Amino acid sequence: EVQLVESGGGLVQPGGSLRLSCEASGFTFSSYTMNWVRQAPGKGLEWISYISTISHTIYYADSVKGRFTISRDNAKDSLHLQMNSLRVEDTAVYYCARDRNVWAGEFDYWGRGTLVTVSS
Amino acid sequence: DIQMTQSPSSLSASVGDRVTITCRASQGISNYLAWFQQKPGKAPKSLIYGASSLQSGVPSKFSGSGSGTDFTLTISSLQPEDFATYYCQQYKTNPFTFGPGTRVDIK
Numbered sequence: 001e002v003q004l005v006e007s008g009g010g011l012v013q014p015g016g017s018l019r020l021s022c023e024a025s026g027f028t029f030s031s032y033t034m035n036w037v038r039q040a041p042g043k044g045l046e047w048i049s050y051i052s053t054i055s056h057t058i059y060y061a062d063s064v065k066g067r068f069t070i071s072r073d074n075a076k077d078s079l080h081l082q083m084n085s086l087r088v089e090d091t092a093v094y095y096c097a098r099d100r101n102v103w104a105g106e107f108d109y110w111g112r113g114t115l116v117t118v119s120s
Numbered sequence: 121d122i123q124m125t126q127s128p129s130s131l132s133a134s135v136g137d138r139v140t141i142t143c144r145a146s147q148g149i150s151n152y153l154a155w156f157q158q159k160p161g162k163a164p165k166s167l168i169y170g171a172s173s174l175q176s177g178v179p180s181k182f183s184g185s186g187s188g189t190d191f192t193l194t195i196s197s198l199q200p201e202d203f204a205t206y207y208c209q210q211y212k213t214n215p216f217t218f219g220p221g222t223r224v225d226i227k
Contacts, residue, residue, distance in 0.1 A: 035216075037164075044207065044218055044219075044220050044221050045156075045158075045164065045207055045209070045218040045221075046218070047209075047215060047216040047217070047218070050214065050216075059214045059215070061215045062215070095163055095164070100166075100169060100175075103152070103211065104211065104214065104216075105152075105209075105210075105211030105214070105216035106152075106154060106169050106170075106211050107154065107156075107164075107166055107209075108166050108169070108175055108176075109166070110163040110164050110165070110166070111163060112162075112163050113163055
């Protein structure tokens with residue numbers, strides 16, 4: 001069974017940093033491209049980052065470019081999101097999502113999410 | 121960026137009803153369109169990819185159609201577990217963008 005479990009969320013002050021992780025199991029992690037998607041409280045879904053299987057291709061949404069860094073460790077079946085210079089508007093549930101196939105952005109499995117709250 | 125719109129933004133329906141949700145892209149996306157279901161407090165669930173292909177394990181009461189800029193999601197006979205918010209998403213080009221969602225609730 002495919003499982004994605006996010007962790008690392010919490011309360012952080014504006015300007016602070018946080019590192020999210022997504023632990024994968026039930027599939028060959030190194031064979032799949034991965035994404036982070038977030039959802040602000042009461043709002044819709046926003047894709048924020050993509051990483052290819054061996055990290056050679058990375059994309060970011062403009063809203064996080066220069067502040068967030070996506071990475072993966074295929075030896076540990078894990079995906080990460082380093083978030084720096086956090087803003088109040090980054091408050092959201094952050095989901096990791098697997099791409100179904102070779103086409104970027106075609107999500108099939110999602111984790112349950114981890115809540116990040118940016119507030120003073 | 122490609123903008124996605126959905127209509128209606130919300131609808132009320134009864135168990136057994138046939139429900140159709142429309143999604144429109146601001147430019148042609150071929151069939152690079154997905155649909156997701158989300159219940160309150162839960163993660164999104166993938167329903168359809170490639171505009172009309174069902175994800176594994178998704179019941180056949182869900183169907184998708186369309187190509188280019190106009191797409192639809194149809195639920196053939198609404199059941200209590202189908203009351204949720206539905207999102208479309210394009211993955212033709214980065215950034216991958218979602219529609220604002222359509223909330224389906226009980227009449």
